[in-house]
Amino acid sequence: xxxxxxxxxxxxxxxxxxxYSCYGDIRALQAPTISCTAVRAPDCGLAMVQRTAEAxxxxxxxxxxxxxxxxxxxCLDPALIAAIISxxxxxxxxxxxxxxxxxxxxxxxxxxxxxxQPFGMWDSExxxxxxxxxLVLAINEVRARHPSWTWDQQLRGGICNYRAKMGNxxxxxxxxxxxxxxxxxxxxxxxxxxKTHGF
Numbered sequence: 001x002x003x004x005x006x007x008x009x010x011x012x013x014x015x016x017x018x019x020y021s022c023y024g025d026i027r028a029l030q031a032p033t034i035s036c037t038a039v040r041a042p043d044c045g046l047a048m049v050q051r052t053a054e055a056x057x058x059x060x061x062x063x064x065x066x067x068x069x070x071x072x073x074x075c076l077d078p079a080l081i082a083a084i085i086s087x088x089x090x091x092x093x094x095x096x097x098x099x100x101x102x103x104x105x106x107x108x109x110x111x112x113x114x115x116x117q118p119f120g121m122w123d124s125e126x127x128x129x130x131x132x133x134x135l136v137l138a139i140n141e142v143r144a145r146h147p148s149w150t151w152d153q154q155l156r157g158g159i160c161n162y163r164a165k166m167g168n169x170x171x172x173x174x175x176x177x178x179x180x181x182x183x184x185x186x187x188x189x190x191x192x193x194x195k196t197h198g199f
Contacts, residue, residue, distance in 0.1 A: 022075035023139055023158070024151040026191045049186050052090065053193040057082075059091035060194070063108070066125035067199065070132050079199040081132050083191035084109055084162070087183070098122025105166070107131065112166050131166070138162040159184045 060067070060082050067085075071078035088110035089095050098106050098121070105112050107122040109131035116134070120126025139158025146154060163183055 021071075021077035021080070023077070023080075023155050026077045026079055026155075026188065027195055029152050029155065029188050029192070046189065049189045050193065053083075053086060053190045056086040056091045056093075056190075057194060057197050059093065060085065060199070063091070063123065063128065064199070066128055070125060070129045073129070074132055074136050076132055076136060077191065077195070079191040079195040080159075080187070081109075081128065081135075082194040082199045083187045084131075084135065084159075085128075086190045086194070087187050088166075092123055095122065110166060115166065134165055135159075135162045138165050156184050156188070159187050 063082075063085065064078075067081050068078045070076070071081055085091055085108045088105075089100075089108050092108055094100065095108075100106075100110060104114070106118045107127045109128065111118050111127070111131055111134075116130075118127065119130045135158070138161035139155060142149075142157035142161050143154045146157065149157065160183065
């Protein structure tokens with residue numbers, strides 16, 4: 001008889017894209033239509049998110065193995081990690097030597113240097129693991145603060161809380177997404193796309 005741990009490992013190798021998230025099914029999340037304002041007009045809307053996800057999935061293939069390894073270790077959905085990489089840096093396209101244009105944020109998942117000391121190279125598994133661990137802590141913080149919220153509210157709040165912890169957003173007491181749902185809706189839409197493309 002095959003030991004349970006070995007069986008789990010074999011299953012992960014055979015079906016690396018199977019869902020092993022402890023934070024719910026990303027496919028079941030509702031992401032309302034992404035509204036466009038004059039400021040965001042060139043880079044928003046569902047069609048634009050779809051187009052950028054289609055372009056980014058090609059670059060994300062380079063990081064597929066480390067993303068899935070980190071996801072499995074942290075019990076996260078790999079599509080969610082891929083979506084944040086796409087949202088934050090377009091899978092590295094927007095970066096120069098790992099830095100954003102203002103040299104304030106670093107790496108695929110854009111860690112703010114004022115908030116955290118980055119680990120590893122900008123596109124390394126170590127970096128993906130550090131930022132994904134911050135995401136897990138952000139989700140768990142929202143869960144602890146709002147135990148009565150549904151799992152999808154907690155996950156949405158956790159995604160916004162991640163953005164705040166990375167130095168990209170001001171967090172609000174009741175709902176981290178209270179004043180701006182664009183980020184979380186864009187991440188969810190990307191994650192759902194990547195989920196159907198092997199992540």
